[in-house]
Amino acid sequence: MSQTVEAAPAPAPSSEPPGRVRPGLASRLMARPEIGALVAAIIIFIFFLALAPSFRSAESFFTVLYQASVIGIVAVGVGLLMIGGEFDLSAGVIVYTAGLFASMFCWYYGVNLWLGAALSLVFCLLIGFLNGYLVMRTGIPSFLITLGTFFVLQGANLGVTKLVTGTVSSPDISNIDGFDSLGKIFASSFKVGPVTVWTSVLWWILFVALAAWTLQRARVGNWIFAVGGNPDSARAVGVPVVRTKIGLFMAVSFLGWFVGMHQLFRFNTLQAGGGVGNEFLYIIAAVVGGTLLTGGFGNAVGVAIGAFIFGMTSLGIIYAGWDPNWFKAFLGVMLLLAVLVNLYVKKMSTTRKVG
Known part of the structure; x- marks a missing residue:
């Protein structure tokens, strides 16, 4: 009686060409936009832990988080806009525009602050829409539109404030109705043992998580990368380029309004000339976090790490007892190094995808 012996199945042919080496974990990590910022953070x-004893306390750490959150909330929107290939140089001033609008409107007309906050939001969103609309319809670079x-x-903040209040x-x-309830939303804090935690830190984490999910999981995230990488190709495959970019400008304005409400309800009053220069801090946080100035590359987590680096540095220099005037010099060096690292990471990412 003969016995049939089945031959072992032949191995499936490899889809990779001979000699192709799959990228390892290290190369995949190096291709992540935020990896350079994480290493720097x-x-x-560690540097400030070693040199600044007061930096080692839990109170100091949460103070750093608070400092990072005030910059990081708006930086999330600016980072998304930069991934989409545009800039917004009005982001710093609009924070104070939002707070000044709400406070002076309610003070002058004697109305509830909830109404002032709502009208301020509408006004800020209108500014964002106008920025995006002018950029898309005129073809003028967003750098120039938002600089205008x-x-x-800036002029309106100073002029209108002095006209209404005399200062x-x-x-x-x-003492205006609605102050306490709005303060609980935008500028409250709570204790965790001896540590004070501001709710702005929690809002920051929420906005970062939402932005990260949008970029990685939502169809809008694909649109943002597409319009930042190559808007003509994106338009050819049906991506709503105009709507996407206008939406990004409006997102920056919304987050600027949110921080403006925080500043207003924490300090009760605002200086009309505030916010000038903060637009560069938002851009630096995004670039340090791995966002390319040319668009189409970056993520929200990297932007958050960039804002955290800003918080650590601005307070760490003070904790270490150094002259705080060196902070701007450090920001410049950090920005230059970040641009070089980002170009290297982008090259590695592109090589890995092509390879």
């Missing part, structure tokens, strides 16, 4: 953190908006808002600061709004 760890180094800076920056000067308009360059907004009136104290702590």
